[in-house]
Amino acid sequence: MGHTVELKAADGFKLSGYRAEPAGRPKGALVVLQEIFGVNHHIRAVADRFAAEGYVALAPALFDRAERNVELGYDQTGMERGLKLRSQVQLTDTLTDVQAGIQALSDVGKIATIGYCWGGSLAFLSAARLNGLACAIGYYGAMIAAHAGEKPKVPVLLHFGEDDHGIPLTDVEKIRQTRPEIEIHVYKGAGHGFSCDERESFNATSHEAALKRSLAFLNKHLS
Template sequence: MADTLTLTAEDGHKFAAYLAQPEGRPKGGVVVIQEIFGVNSHIRAVADDYAGQGYLAIAPALFDRVKPGIELGYSEDDITEGREIRGRVSNEDALLDIRAAAETVKSAGRIAAVGYCWGGTLAWLTATRLDGFAAVASYYGGGIGSFAAEQPHCPVILHFGENDHAIPMTEVDAVRKAHPELPVHVYPAGHGFNCDHRGSFEPKSAEIARERTLAFFAKSLG
Protein backbone atom coordinates (compact mmCIF):
# COMPACT_ATOMS: atom_id res chain seq x y z
CA MET A 1 0.00 0.00 0.00
CA ALA A 2 1.25 3.48 -0.83
CA ASP A 3 0.22 7.00 0.09
CA THR A 4 1.35 10.53 -0.62
CA LEU A 5 1.81 12.52 2.58
CA THR A 6 2.42 16.18 3.31
CA LEU A 7 5.35 16.71 5.68
CA THR A 8 6.71 19.81 7.37
CA ALA A 9 10.45 20.43 7.72
CA GLU A 10 12.03 22.21 10.67
CA ASP A 11 12.04 25.52 8.79
CA GLY A 12 8.28 25.30 8.18
CA HIS A 13 8.52 24.18 4.54
CA LYS A 14 5.71 21.81 3.55
CA PHE A 15 6.40 19.15 0.95
CA ALA A 16 5.08 15.87 -0.40
CA ALA A 17 6.50 12.44 0.37
CA TYR A 18 5.68 9.07 -1.16
CA LEU A 19 5.17 6.42 1.53
CA ALA A 20 5.24 2.72 0.66
CA GLN A 21 4.14 0.35 3.41
CA PRO A 22 5.15 -3.29 3.81
CA GLU A 23 2.86 -6.14 4.66
CA GLY A 24 2.98 -6.95 8.35
CA ARG A 25 5.38 -5.52 10.87
CA PRO A 26 8.19 -3.48 9.23
CA LYS A 27 11.85 -4.41 9.61
CA GLY A 28 12.71 -0.71 9.87
CA GLY A 29 12.44 2.48 7.86
CA VAL A 30 14.18 3.47 4.61
CA VAL A 31 14.39 7.02 3.27
CA VAL A 32 14.74 6.88 -0.53
CA ILE A 33 16.52 10.00 -1.81
CA GLN A 34 15.70 11.08 -5.35
CA GLU A 35 17.85 11.75 -8.39
CA ILE A 36 17.66 15.11 -10.18
CA PHE A 37 14.39 13.99 -11.75
CA GLY A 38 12.06 14.32 -8.77
CA VAL A 39 10.02 11.62 -7.09
CA ASN A 40 9.09 10.10 -10.45
CA SER A 41 7.82 6.63 -11.30
CA HIS A 42 11.30 5.11 -10.94
CA ILE A 43 11.88 6.48 -7.43
CA ARG A 44 8.39 5.36 -6.41
CA ALA A 45 9.21 1.90 -7.75
CA VAL A 46 12.41 1.85 -5.68
CA ALA A 47 10.39 2.74 -2.57
CA ASP A 48 7.87 0.03 -3.45
CA ASP A 49 10.70 -2.48 -3.78
CA TYR A 50 12.02 -1.67 -0.30
CA ALA A 51 8.49 -1.98 1.05
CA GLY A 52 8.30 -5.36 -0.64
CA GLN A 53 11.42 -6.31 1.30
CA GLY A 54 9.67 -5.45 4.56
CA TYR A 55 10.70 -1.82 5.12
CA LEU A 56 8.52 1.24 5.63
CA ALA A 57 9.90 3.31 2.74
CA ILE A 58 9.52 7.03 2.18
CA ALA A 59 10.69 9.24 -0.69
CA PRO A 60 10.61 12.98 0.12
CA ALA A 61 9.95 15.32 -2.81
CA LEU A 62 13.02 17.52 -2.49
CA PHE A 63 12.14 19.56 -5.57
CA ASP A 64 8.97 20.83 -3.85
CA ARG A 65 11.19 23.63 -2.53
CA VAL A 66 11.18 24.95 -6.10
CA LYS A 67 7.77 23.80 -7.32
CA PRO A 68 5.41 21.04 -6.15
CA GLY A 69 4.89 17.95 -8.24
CA ILE A 70 8.01 17.99 -10.41
CA GLU A 71 8.49 14.64 -12.17
CA LEU A 72 10.97 14.41 -15.02
CA GLY A 73 12.03 11.71 -17.45
CA TYR A 74 15.56 10.99 -18.66
CA SER A 75 15.88 12.83 -21.98
CA GLU A 76 18.62 15.41 -22.51
CA ASP A 77 16.06 18.17 -21.95
CA ASP A 78 14.99 16.52 -18.69
CA ILE A 79 18.59 16.26 -17.55
CA THR A 80 19.14 19.95 -18.30
CA GLU A 81 15.96 20.92 -16.43
CA GLY A 82 16.79 18.63 -13.51
CA ARG A 83 20.24 20.13 -13.12
CA GLU A 84 18.78 23.64 -13.15
CA ILE A 85 16.21 22.78 -10.48
CA ARG A 86 18.77 20.93 -8.38
CA GLY A 87 20.92 24.07 -8.42
CA ARG A 88 18.09 25.94 -6.69
CA VAL A 89 17.86 23.51 -3.75
CA SER A 90 20.70 23.73 -1.24
CA ASN A 91 22.06 20.59 0.35
CA GLU A 92 21.20 22.07 3.72
CA ASP A 93 17.53 22.50 2.82
CA ALA A 94 17.38 19.02 1.29
CA LEU A 95 18.76 17.57 4.52
CA LEU A 96 15.95 19.26 6.47
CA ASP A 97 13.45 17.42 4.29
CA ILE A 98 15.32 14.13 4.67
CA ARG A 99 15.29 14.57 8.44
CA ALA A 100 11.53 15.17 8.39
CA ALA A 101 11.04 12.05 6.27
CA ALA A 102 13.09 10.02 8.73
CA GLU A 103 10.97 11.28 11.61
CA THR A 104 7.89 10.07 9.76
CA VAL A 105 9.10 6.45 9.55
CA LYS A 106 10.91 6.18 12.88
CA SER A 107 7.99 4.24 14.34
CA ALA A 108 9.16 1.35 12.13
CA GLY A 109 12.37 0.96 14.12
CA ARG A 110 15.90 1.69 13.00
CA ILE A 111 16.24 3.85 9.89
CA ALA A 112 18.41 3.64 6.77
CA ALA A 113 18.76 5.93 3.78
CA VAL A 114 19.52 5.12 0.15
CA GLY A 115 20.16 7.73 -2.51
CA TYR A 116 20.88 7.88 -6.23
CA CYS A 117 22.80 10.46 -8.30
CA TRP A 118 22.25 13.78 -6.45
CA GLY A 119 20.53 11.64 -3.86
CA GLY A 120 23.70 9.58 -3.59
CA THR A 121 25.60 12.67 -2.51
CA LEU A 122 22.79 13.63 -0.13
CA ALA A 123 22.89 10.11 1.28
CA TRP A 124 26.55 10.63 2.14
CA LEU A 125 25.73 13.96 3.79
CA THR A 126 22.89 12.26 5.64
CA ALA A 127 25.47 9.88 7.12
CA THR A 128 27.91 12.66 8.04
CA ARG A 129 25.56 15.46 9.11
CA LEU A 130 22.37 13.88 10.44
CA ASP A 131 21.87 11.74 13.50
CA GLY A 132 19.44 8.87 13.90
CA PHE A 133 20.40 6.73 10.91
CA ALA A 134 21.60 3.16 11.36
CA ALA A 135 22.92 2.72 7.80
CA VAL A 136 23.28 4.60 4.51
CA ALA A 137 23.70 3.38 0.93
CA SER A 138 24.91 5.73 -1.79
CA TYR A 139 24.69 5.08 -5.52
CA TYR A 140 26.90 7.13 -7.87
CA GLY A 141 26.94 10.28 -5.75
CA GLY A 142 28.94 12.68 -7.90
CA GLY A 143 29.58 15.23 -5.19
CA ILE A 144 30.94 12.90 -2.53
CA GLY A 145 34.53 13.66 -3.43
CA SER A 146 34.02 17.25 -2.31
CA PHE A 147 32.86 16.03 1.11
CA ALA A 148 35.14 13.03 1.51
CA ALA A 149 36.82 14.54 4.57
CA GLU A 150 33.55 14.39 6.51
CA GLN A 151 33.12 11.48 8.92
CA PRO A 152 29.95 9.35 8.80
CA HIS A 153 28.06 8.65 12.01
CA CYS A 154 26.80 5.26 10.81
CA PRO A 155 27.84 2.42 8.49
CA VAL A 156 27.91 3.40 4.81
CA ILE A 157 28.08 1.38 1.59
CA LEU A 158 28.93 3.10 -1.70
CA HIS A 159 28.27 2.00 -5.28
CA PHE A 160 29.93 3.49 -8.38
CA GLY A 161 30.16 2.65 -12.08
CA GLU A 162 33.63 2.42 -13.55
CA ASN A 163 32.39 3.94 -16.82
CA ASP A 164 30.56 6.85 -15.17
CA HIS A 165 31.04 9.94 -17.34
CA ALA A 166 30.26 12.20 -14.38
CA ILE A 167 32.41 10.58 -11.69
CA PRO A 168 36.03 9.84 -12.64
CA MET A 169 37.73 6.91 -10.94
CA THR A 170 40.18 9.37 -9.41
CA GLU A 171 37.28 10.69 -7.32
CA VAL A 172 36.27 7.17 -6.29
CA ASP A 173 39.88 6.47 -5.33
CA ALA A 174 39.93 9.66 -3.25
CA VAL A 175 36.88 8.46 -1.33
CA ARG A 176 38.51 5.09 -0.79
CA LYS A 177 41.69 6.72 0.44
CA ALA A 178 39.79 8.97 2.85
CA HIS A 179 37.68 6.07 4.15
CA PRO A 180 39.46 2.73 3.75
CA GLU A 181 37.10 1.29 6.36
CA LEU A 182 34.04 1.63 4.11
CA PRO A 183 32.87 -0.82 1.45
CA VAL A 184 33.22 0.93 -1.92
CA HIS A 185 31.96 -1.20 -4.82
CA VAL A 186 32.69 -0.44 -8.46
CA TYR A 187 30.67 -2.06 -11.26
CA PRO A 188 31.22 -2.44 -15.03
CA ALA A 189 28.58 0.19 -15.68
CA GLY A 190 27.96 3.88 -16.21
CA HIS A 191 26.05 6.60 -14.37
CA GLY A 192 22.50 5.69 -13.43
CA PHE A 193 23.08 1.95 -13.82
CA ASN A 194 20.38 1.15 -11.24
CA CYS A 195 17.59 2.88 -13.17
CA ASP A 196 15.72 0.67 -15.63
CA HIS A 197 14.23 3.78 -17.26
CA ARG A 198 17.62 4.89 -18.54
CA GLY A 199 19.78 3.77 -21.44
CA SER A 200 22.63 3.34 -18.96
CA PHE A 201 20.72 0.67 -17.01
CA GLU A 202 22.95 -2.33 -16.34
CA PRO A 203 20.75 -5.07 -14.88
CA LYS A 204 23.45 -7.38 -13.54
CA SER A 205 25.25 -4.55 -11.74
CA ALA A 206 21.93 -3.20 -10.44
CA GLU A 207 20.96 -6.60 -9.03
CA ILE A 208 24.33 -7.17 -7.36
CA ALA A 209 24.25 -3.67 -5.83
CA ARG A 210 20.68 -4.25 -4.64
CA GLU A 211 21.59 -7.56 -3.00
CA ARG A 212 24.58 -5.99 -1.29
CA THR A 213 22.49 -3.07 -0.05
CA LEU A 214 19.72 -5.29 1.25
CA ALA A 215 22.23 -7.46 3.11
CA PHE A 216 23.90 -4.34 4.49
CA PHE A 217 20.57 -2.95 5.72
CA ALA A 218 19.52 -6.30 7.20
CA LYS A 219 22.74 -6.43 9.20
CA SER A 220 22.61 -2.77 10.29
CA LEU A 221 18.90 -2.51 11.06
CA GLY A 222 18.33 -6.00 12.43
Protein backbone atom coordinates in the same frame (compact mmCIF):
# COMPACT_ATOMS: atom_id res chain seq x y z
CA MET B 1 1.18 0.78 -3.95
CA GLY B 2 2.16 3.72 -1.81
CA HIS B 3 0.47 7.02 -1.06
CA THR B 4 1.33 10.70 -0.82
CA VAL B 5 2.06 12.15 2.61
CA GLU B 6 2.93 15.59 3.95
CA LEU B 7 6.17 16.14 5.86
CA LYS B 8 7.08 19.12 8.01
CA ALA B 9 10.70 20.25 8.22
CA ALA B 10 12.30 21.79 11.29
CA ASP B 11 12.03 25.28 9.78
CA GLY B 12 8.30 24.85 9.27
CA PHE B 13 8.42 24.13 5.53
CA LYS B 14 5.91 21.52 4.37
CA LEU B 15 6.85 19.12 1.60
CA SER B 16 5.25 16.08 0.11
CA GLY B 17 6.55 12.54 0.05
CA TYR B 18 5.68 9.12 -1.32
CA ARG B 19 5.35 6.44 1.34
CA ALA B 20 5.07 2.71 0.71
CA GLU B 21 4.26 0.18 3.43
CA PRO B 22 5.23 -3.50 3.66
CA ALA B 23 2.59 -6.20 3.93
CA GLY B 24 3.73 -7.40 7.36
CA ARG B 25 5.74 -6.13 10.28
CA PRO B 26 8.46 -3.76 8.99
CA LYS B 27 12.10 -4.82 9.08
CA GLY B 28 12.96 -1.14 9.40
CA ALA B 29 12.55 2.06 7.41
CA LEU B 30 14.22 3.72 4.44
CA VAL B 31 14.33 7.33 3.32
CA VAL B 32 14.64 6.97 -0.46
CA LEU B 33 16.51 9.94 -1.90
CA GLN B 34 15.66 10.98 -5.43
CA GLU B 35 17.76 11.62 -8.48
CA ILE B 36 17.53 15.05 -10.13
CA PHE B 37 14.36 13.87 -11.87
CA GLY B 38 12.06 14.29 -8.87
CA VAL B 39 9.90 11.71 -7.15
CA ASN B 40 8.99 10.28 -10.52
CA HIS B 41 7.66 6.90 -11.62
CA HIS B 42 11.03 5.23 -11.07
CA ILE B 43 11.59 6.53 -7.53
CA ARG B 44 8.05 5.53 -6.55
CA ALA B 45 8.75 2.09 -8.00
CA VAL B 46 11.98 1.89 -5.96
CA ALA B 47 10.02 2.70 -2.81
CA ASP B 48 7.41 0.07 -3.70
CA ARG B 49 10.13 -2.55 -4.28
CA PHE B 50 11.75 -1.90 -0.92
CA ALA B 51 8.32 -2.10 0.70
CA ALA B 52 7.94 -5.51 -0.93
CA GLU B 53 11.24 -6.44 0.75
CA GLY B 54 9.73 -5.59 4.13
CA TYR B 55 10.70 -1.95 4.69
CA VAL B 56 8.64 1.18 5.13
CA ALA B 57 9.99 3.36 2.31
CA LEU B 58 9.53 7.13 2.16
CA ALA B 59 10.71 9.32 -0.72
CA PRO B 60 10.62 13.05 0.20
CA ALA B 61 9.99 15.46 -2.67
CA LEU B 62 13.26 17.34 -2.40
CA PHE B 63 12.44 19.82 -5.17
CA ASP B 64 9.35 21.13 -3.39
CA ARG B 65 11.17 24.23 -2.17
CA ALA B 66 11.70 25.22 -5.80
CA GLU B 67 8.72 23.61 -7.54
CA ARG B 68 6.11 21.08 -6.50
CA ASN B 69 4.97 17.91 -8.27
CA VAL B 70 8.17 17.51 -10.26
CA GLU B 71 8.29 14.32 -12.34
CA LEU B 72 10.90 14.34 -15.08
CA GLY B 73 11.89 11.85 -17.74
CA TYR B 74 15.40 10.64 -18.52
CA ASP B 75 15.88 12.63 -21.73
CA GLN B 76 17.96 15.72 -22.34
CA THR B 77 15.07 18.03 -21.49
CA GLY B 78 14.53 16.27 -18.19
CA MET B 79 18.25 16.39 -17.43
CA GLU B 80 18.49 20.12 -18.08
CA ARG B 81 15.39 20.94 -16.06
CA GLY B 82 16.50 18.71 -13.20
CA LEU B 83 19.91 20.37 -13.02
CA LYS B 84 18.26 23.79 -13.00
CA LEU B 85 15.91 22.79 -10.18
CA ARG B 86 18.75 21.35 -8.15
CA SER B 87 20.58 24.66 -8.45
CA GLN B 88 17.54 26.42 -6.99
CA VAL B 89 17.56 24.51 -3.69
CA GLN B 90 20.17 25.02 -0.99
CA LEU B 91 22.00 21.96 0.31
CA THR B 92 21.26 22.89 3.91
CA ASP B 93 17.54 23.15 3.13
CA THR B 94 17.60 19.84 1.28
CA LEU B 95 19.23 18.08 4.24
CA THR B 96 16.65 19.69 6.52
CA ASP B 97 13.99 18.06 4.36
CA VAL B 98 15.80 14.70 4.48
CA GLN B 99 15.81 15.01 8.27
CA ALA B 100 12.05 15.56 8.11
CA GLY B 101 11.78 12.23 6.30
CA ILE B 102 13.85 10.54 8.99
CA GLN B 103 11.68 12.07 11.70
CA ALA B 104 8.50 10.87 9.98
CA LEU B 105 9.78 7.29 10.24
CA SER B 106 11.02 7.48 13.81
CA ASP B 107 8.22 5.29 15.15
CA VAL B 108 8.92 2.43 12.71
CA GLY B 109 12.31 1.23 13.95
CA LYS B 110 15.85 1.64 12.71
CA ILE B 111 16.22 3.93 9.69
CA ALA B 112 18.55 4.11 6.68
CA THR B 113 18.90 6.54 3.83
CA ILE B 114 19.35 5.12 0.34
CA GLY B 115 19.87 7.45 -2.60
CA TYR B 116 20.64 7.50 -6.29
CA CYS B 117 22.63 10.06 -8.29
CA TRP B 118 21.99 13.35 -6.44
CA GLY B 119 20.36 11.26 -3.76
CA GLY B 120 23.47 9.10 -3.52
CA SER B 121 25.45 12.13 -2.49
CA LEU B 122 22.70 13.17 -0.09
CA ALA B 123 22.75 9.71 1.50
CA PHE B 124 26.45 10.11 2.29
CA LEU B 125 25.94 13.64 3.62
CA SER B 126 23.00 12.53 5.72
CA ALA B 127 25.24 9.91 7.33
CA ALA B 128 27.73 12.64 8.21
CA ARG B 129 25.43 15.50 9.18
CA LEU B 130 22.01 14.22 10.22
CA ASN B 131 20.64 12.35 13.22
CA GLY B 132 18.48 9.30 13.68
CA LEU B 133 20.09 6.97 11.15
CA ALA B 134 21.47 3.46 11.54
CA CYS B 135 23.22 3.36 8.14
CA ALA B 136 23.27 4.87 4.65
CA ILE B 137 23.62 3.60 1.07
CA GLY B 138 24.63 5.76 -1.88
CA TYR B 139 24.53 4.90 -5.56
CA TYR B 140 26.81 6.88 -7.93
CA GLY B 141 26.87 10.09 -5.92
CA ALA B 142 29.01 12.65 -7.75
CA MET B 143 29.35 15.04 -4.79
CA ILE B 144 30.80 12.51 -2.37
CA ALA B 145 34.47 12.92 -3.31
CA ALA B 146 34.30 16.66 -2.66
CA HIS B 147 32.89 15.95 0.82
CA ALA B 148 35.02 12.91 1.63
CA GLY B 149 36.60 14.78 4.53
CA GLU B 150 33.28 14.58 6.39
CA LYS B 151 33.21 11.57 8.69
CA PRO B 152 29.98 9.54 8.69
CA LYS B 153 28.37 8.85 12.07
CA VAL B 154 26.98 5.50 10.85
CA PRO B 155 28.08 2.70 8.48
CA VAL B 156 27.97 3.62 4.80
CA LEU B 157 27.84 1.50 1.63
CA LEU B 158 28.64 3.10 -1.74
CA HIS B 159 28.13 1.80 -5.29
CA PHE B 160 29.85 3.22 -8.38
CA GLY B 161 30.02 2.30 -12.06
CA GLU B 162 33.46 1.76 -13.58
CA ASP B 163 32.40 3.58 -16.75
CA ASP B 164 30.61 6.52 -15.11
CA HIS B 165 31.78 9.52 -17.15
CA GLY B 166 30.58 11.90 -14.43
CA ILE B 167 32.47 10.21 -11.60
CA PRO B 168 36.08 9.35 -12.51
CA LEU B 169 37.71 6.43 -10.76
CA THR B 170 40.16 8.92 -9.26
CA ASP B 171 37.22 10.29 -7.26
CA VAL B 172 36.33 6.81 -6.07
CA GLU B 173 39.95 6.24 -5.05
CA LYS B 174 39.95 9.54 -3.17
CA ILE B 175 36.95 8.36 -1.18
CA ARG B 176 38.64 5.01 -0.48
CA GLN B 177 41.80 6.68 0.77
CA THR B 178 40.02 9.33 2.84
CA ARG B 179 37.30 7.11 4.26
CA PRO B 180 38.73 3.56 4.50
CA GLU B 181 35.93 2.60 6.88
CA ILE B 182 33.35 2.88 4.09
CA GLU B 183 32.38 -0.20 2.06
CA ILE B 184 32.76 0.67 -1.62
CA HIS B 185 31.98 -1.41 -4.70
CA VAL B 186 32.78 -0.55 -8.33
CA TYR B 187 30.87 -2.40 -11.06
CA LYS B 188 32.65 -3.33 -14.26
CA GLY B 189 30.97 -2.17 -17.45
CA ALA B 190 28.46 -0.03 -15.54
CA GLY B 191 27.87 3.66 -16.19
CA HIS B 192 25.98 6.38 -14.37
CA GLY B 193 22.44 5.37 -13.46
CA PHE B 194 23.16 1.67 -13.88
CA SER B 195 20.51 0.74 -11.29
CA CYS B 196 17.65 2.63 -12.97
CA ASP B 197 15.67 0.36 -15.27
CA GLU B 198 14.14 3.38 -17.04
CA ARG B 199 17.50 4.71 -18.28
CA GLU B 200 19.51 3.59 -21.28
CA SER B 201 22.46 3.08 -18.93
CA PHE B 202 20.62 0.38 -16.96
CA ASN B 203 22.88 -2.61 -16.35
CA ALA B 204 20.87 -5.54 -15.03
CA THR B 205 23.86 -7.55 -13.83
CA SER B 206 25.36 -4.65 -11.88
CA HIS B 207 21.95 -3.62 -10.57
CA GLU B 208 21.27 -7.09 -9.18
CA ALA B 209 24.73 -7.35 -7.61
CA ALA B 210 24.40 -3.93 -5.97
CA LEU B 211 20.87 -4.67 -4.77
CA LYS B 212 21.97 -7.95 -3.19
CA ARG B 213 24.71 -6.12 -1.31
CA SER B 214 22.36 -3.32 -0.31
CA LEU B 215 19.76 -5.71 1.09
CA ALA B 216 22.43 -7.60 3.05
CA PHE B 217 23.74 -4.29 4.41
CA LEU B 218 20.26 -3.20 5.45
CA ASN B 219 19.57 -6.54 7.07
CA LYS B 220 22.80 -6.25 9.05
CA HIS B 221 22.29 -2.70 10.28
CA LEU B 222 18.50 -2.39 10.59
CA SER B 223 17.66 -5.76 12.10
